[in-house]
Amino acid sequence: MIKNDKIILRALEPADADLLYKWENQMEIWPVSNTLTPFSRHKIITYINQTTLDIYQTRQLRLMIDIPEGEMQKTIGMIDLFDFDPYHSRGGIGIMIHKPEREKGYAKEAVALFTDYVFNHLGLHQLYCNISEDNRASIKLFESLDFKLMGQKKDWLKTPNGFKDELMYQKIAGRPTIN
Template sequence: MIQNDEVLLRAVEPGDVDLLYDWENRMELWPVSNTLAPFSKAQLVRYVKNAALDVFQTRQLRLMIDAHKVHEVPVTVGMIDLFDFDPFHNRAGLGIMVNQEWRGRGVAASALKLFMSYAFSTLGLHQLYCHISESNTASIKLFESAGFTLVGVKQEWLKTSKGYEDELMFQCFRPSSR
């Protein structure tokens, strides 16, 4: 397990299926996850079984974010994903989701910082990147505060109910690599 004083990042467990079922099937989250249809519990059970495979084999890694609570057991509040892992170029994409009622409490910032340390130190990555819709100001602020810089704009990239929206690409390099 990967942890600091605020959060614990842990592997996906079979007991997380109901929570994943809820989160993955929230239509308001679909635009950021490129999802167009609901997931079944059977699909998520298969996903959890395969989540135990090595990141070098699957080219992706999802960890659950547990927030520590004083004198209580930690509560699962979100997830952080590494995707498009490229061990040759030592880079990967990164995404994070924190459940609505836990936003604004510093959980995402703590989890992101902890995960970045893991990705750079343990996985040996040279860089991480993320894609954020221009209207997602909270995520933009989160990633910029973690050291990500804006490197590109994909114009009218995302179709929304209000029309098309730009998608921003951010990048962060391992601190000692530049």
């Protein structure tokens, strides 16, 4: 486990299958994750079983975000390293916090802790994230953690209301994590 006094980042467990099934099938978050169709319970279970494979094989890492609740822990979200490229020492980062737990500072804690882990333990040189131009909460989150706007992809995301731009943010190792 990777943790600080506020949050815990932990590996996926078979017991997470029902929660992942629920979260991954919320249509409202599909545009953020480029999802077009629902996930089956079988697909979720297969995914969890594959998380035991090495990050160098799968090129991704998903961790669950827990918060302490007395002697127990409550799972409130997940954070991902995707498109892991060991040769160029980079990867993408994505995060999802369950709606009732948003705006409590957990996302900032999780991204800061995860960034520290991938830079100092996995030895990555850089992280990047792609954010829809209208996702003000994510833009504010990543900018507060010293991710820098590197580019704008015009009409990149197709939505029911037309196309939106996507912003690319990047953080290079060795720069401060929290302001």
